[in-house]
Amino acid sequence: MYPSAPTPGQYGETVFPPDQAGEDERIDFGALAYDDITVARLRELGAGPGWNCLDVGAGTGSVARRLLGELGVARVLAVDRDVRFLAARPRPGLDVLETDISAPGLAPGRFDLVHARFVLMHLPTREQLIARLGELLVPGGVLVLSDAIDLTSEAAPASPYSRAVRAMWQGLRDTIGTDVTWTPRYPQLLHGIGLASVAAEIHVPPLFPGSPISRFWAGTWDRARATMTATGLVDDADVDAAIRYLDSPGCAALSPGMITAWGRRPPAGRGT
Template identity: 75%
Template sequence: MERFDGSERSASGGRYGEAVFRPEQAGEGERIDFGALAYDDLTLARLRALGAGPGWHCLDVGAGTGTVSRRLLDEAGVAGVLAVDRDVRFLAERPVPGLDVLEADITAPGAVPGRFRLVHARFVLMHLPERERLIAELAELVEPGGVLVLSDAIDLTGAGTPVTPYSEAMRAMWQGLRATIGTDVTWVPSYPRLLRRAGLGRVGAELHVPPLLPGSPLSRFWVDTWRRSRPAMVATGLVDEAAVDAAVRYLESDDCAALSAGMMTAWGWKPMAADV
């Protein structure tokens, strides 16, 4: 799962990679990779279904440890990938032919040069303000005939969700991250409309919910995520330290019966000049 780009700060003054999820913190790369193990197969299947393959030049925004970038090269056979992140230490650890790395803040004007057949951002925009502007700017990086693909989390712990230690922890996590670094997943279902507003066509969307199983990469991802965001979770007043510990035990037990956060993916195509 990607580390998230962006220098724009939340109302509280924090941002991803500083207040929480610091890349220099021990085990952060492993936490990201646990998320990648849970979601990469879904992502690659969608990108290949959209046609990603030989001859495609791709941009991977907020590339994290680079798992999607490398699989685009190795499995889809794309011509090249520019992997962009605000901190590229994990990308620099694993260089491969065809993978170019750019340390840049995508919220800055002109941060990324060129245009690409595929522009992909996963678990990035949910952590940034001015999302509609950023979607429009990412659409500008798509070459005519290319596609913009955005994936972010959908919170499935709404009012009708059964109360479990897991659901209580997730509610506290989302609220705590919103207060601390501005994370907001409530607007993610508006992706298709925002892609159309950015001038893209043939817009599509889908939702995937990986299973929560004891000891699975996804369960380990959430445990590590709670460990890093625990102060923000407790600060909400929705949980205390004991409740977070109970959620960890629940997630790691055979009694766990819950829905993980979903991943919504939406895409839109840049019209060719003749189609405009």
């Protein structure tokens, strides 16, 4: 039996409430920035016809739908704490489950692919969850985890943009526990749960006026304004200046990027 539907107020709902107008558009801008990279990696790892897949924190379902469409997998179970955007875009082969992936007792099946993107960085029990997600794989199945990685904000010259990035991470950590400092450990963590063929890559999408990632950050900072200013690292004028900079021809900053790590459950009877 699945756990009951999640209660509101945890994780991103406190800063990015799903019922706020335009939240699905903000999520989709992030998808436009990263989906091609994600889908290419899943294809390279063998996702295709016959595969049964779990997409954790599926958001608006962009990856789930591309798994079913472009890659031709058999089924995708899309899990999220709030499934209004998934329910609004149904398609054959897509099953939707509204629940908290960290809830005790959740056992949604066995999968050829378990994928989670921009999820674990928000959860305090991330290491236990990585082990749990690995247990959901069939022998030979692959676990693919992606999260944010920030390579530059601590070393970048002081500017409204760099202050906004620092204030965002600090504000999200203060309010919902987001932490991206540990994400470079993904390969070691996947090795640690017994997965084989572990590897990782980093993608940093370019910032330029009107690009999906620029529009994603602009929407994110506007919604997280109160959280960011509460840190004391920025004020409203700094946030406004950072958003304007994203749309300026002189924008020369490096966006926070995405680290993706993966590993495969060894076939039955074989070790790593």
